[in-house]
Structures are given as structure tokens and as C-alpha cells.
Amino acid sequence: MQSTLTIPSPTNDYHREHLLVLLENLQQFVGVDLIQEYGFSLDRLSEQIFDANFYLLSHNCAADPILNYGNRRVLELWEVSWAELTKMHSRETTKSSDRASRSAIMQQVAAQNYVTGYDGIRVSKTGREFRILDVTIWNLFTNDGKSYGQAAWFKTYESI
Template sequence: MQLQKKGIGATEGHARLLADSYRRWMGRELIGLVPDRGVWEQLFEAPKIILSHGTETDPVLNFGNRKGLELWEMDWEPFTGTPSRLTAEPMERAERDRFFEAVTANGFVDNYTGIRISSTGRRFYIVNAIVWNLIDEEGAYRGQAAAFSEYRFI
């Protein structure tokens, strides 16, 4: 897997936004962060899948950690240029859209299960994902993120 860190999701600030927003909504840490290491590196190497998208009209993925890139079978650059709706099959997209509207309204959902598809067409269930809104220090909405450890190929 090739990693060329470019764009919003490649910044330490974005990594902190992911971790801080998660803590704000869930009242616990996304992962156990080591103080002397960068947050971006720790999220990228985390043992769970972590990804996020921005606030575009058709939101584009802007972060995926190593495990996420492997699951979606993509390198950093194509992954972070992909509209997030394309991670679901066309027949699953309406359900996905309704779900993300609920996350926007409520701030987070902590038990999402849904079908996704990799870049090569491999289908899988994500199980018990936590999805949360990204809110910066000024209270501005910056997108949404998801984290999960469990998935099953179908």
C-alpha cells in the first residue's frame, strides 16, 4: 500500500479533530494515545478501522487509516479522493444517507451495521461501528468519522 500524505486528512490537526470530537461525544478516548507520539501516526496505525469525510455537498473521504485502506483495497490518494457514498453499493446508498442524517441530527450513533464494498467489488458488513460528527473547537461542523473493529466479508 502506497502512502502519500496529502490533503486535509493528512494533517496532525485533522487527527486531533477526530480524537477530540470522539472524546466529546463518547466521553472516552478513540484509542489510547501515547503523549510523545503524533496523533496522526497513532490513528493511522490504530488496531481499529478509522475513517472520515468532509462537508462537501457530496462528502469526500479525507482520512483512512492503514486498516481502512487495506479493507477498501485502496492507497491513500485514491481513497481520500473518493466520495464517501461510493463505499456503499448503489442499493445501500439510500439507507446510508438516512443513517448519516441521523448522525448529523444526534451527534453520533454507536451501533451501526451496514454493507460496504471495496474498490475491487468485495462486499462486507461493518458491525457495530461508531459514527460521530466532527466539531472543531469553535463549534463548527467539519464532517463525520467512523470507527469499527468488526467486519465480515459476504
Template structure:
């Protein structure tokens, strides 16, 4: 089965990244994103179908989104292919970029941060994230793979 016909969570790179997301979140916060029992494939499916929004970006100079679970894709109104080609800065309006950049920098230093803020969908709808957590995604040797964010509370603004 090729990546064209696979669901995102079935791709080997996404399965590996899902492990990093889980392990990094546990490392920084002491909590688990979800019940982590099962095979790496089952965990990847669990994260993708989780009842919260989960997204991450890489380490490029202008970071590109590299993961979004089903709720994130629905929230930002993008397909997997569109989402994973989007610079993460485009998830926030220009007027909040300075605040967003400060949050990313603070998290890079501390490992994780709690946050709330207004973001924007691909079609221009504004929504507020409440009680989000942003953390550094690291590998087994503490190599930085980017940053990820999770939130359970989002509401659209009028």
C-alpha cells in the first residue's frame, strides 16, 4: 500500500513521529497524551483519532507543519497534504505573530508552555485556543525535531 492510499497514521514516518510526540509530551509534562497501550501503529491511530487537537511543526527556519490529527485537519479546514505543506506561522493572523513567536521561543528554552490564543483557519475563520500546551518534540538522543501543540478547548469567534 503506498502513501497515496494510506491514512496518515498508517505511514511509517507518521508512526515514528507519533512515538516522538507521545514520548516528548511525557518527558516534558510528566503526563501522557492518551492511554499509550498497544503497538506503535495502534498508538498512531489513537493519536490521529483522539478527541483533542494535535499539531506539530519541524525545525526549518520557517517551520512547516508536519503533523495534524483528524481534529486539527478539520479545525484548519485542510487535507493532510495541504496541512503538511503549510508554514506554521500561517495558523495565526499577522497581528498575533509577535505573541506567537515569543511563545515558541519561550518553549524552546523551557521545554513546554501552557498557552491560550487566537488562531486562524485556512479559510480565514478565527478561533480561540484555551488551555493549550506547546512542547519541544525530541528524539531518544534529545535531538530536536520541532514543536507540537495540543488543546481540547477551541471556540470559533464571530
């Protein structure tokens, strides 16, 4: 499941397997059930998440993690294509001057399995800055307990 994913589409079932890892870990660590909260149907779950009215993204578990999923709103907010997103190091979502604070929160997530209520400044591909608000970040593990990366979910942001 860690291989490079292609843009979500009906052909690849919108990366259902990947999204199930994200959703299962979110429910396990944070107690949030996005399926129930948003009334998603199981047969269209992955498509509904890709087109959802929130932001969901994840990165792999490499030493310098690379983003491996972002729903449509993430692509729009960061002003990137799927190909650009899935080549982007997670740290590159922030300006270099903000990377220390981002790194600190990611270390906290690694130690505690999740963090809620996080706010942080991010930057799009074109240099537009924005603050993501009330973010939940959590660790990802496969069913057999192997580290799979980290994910983030948030509903709002504000332009800076």
C-alpha cells in the first residue's frame, strides 16, 4: 500500500484501501468516525472522501516523508496537481522559516499517536500563505502494526 498512488478515480476505486487505513486509525486513536459524521455510503466512500467538503492528506513513513494522498480540496488549497502533490515532501507544505514548529508537532504526534486542535501556517505552490485551523493529525499503522505514515484532517483555513 505504500507505493505511489495514481490520481483517485473510479479505475483505482479512489484508493479505498489507503483511505480505510486513514479512517480506521483516526477512529482508533481519536475516536472520530468520518463515515458516520458525514453520512458517507460505504459503496461510494472513497469517491465521497475525495470530493468531500474537508481537507484530508497523508504522507508516507520515510525519514523525509512524501505526501501520498490529498483529496480534491487539498489539491486546490495547495494549488498542485496530483503528480506534484505525490512528489512533495511533507515539510515543503510550509515555508522554511516555519518548518521547526511543524517538525515539533509531527514529533509530538509520533510520540502520542495523535494531536487535535493544531493551527499552523502553510504555503501553496504559488507562495500563497494560509493558516490551517483545528487540525487533527494522527499516526497510521497497517492492520499488522507496521508504520504507514501520518495523516491530517481539517475543515477550515484562513488566508494570511
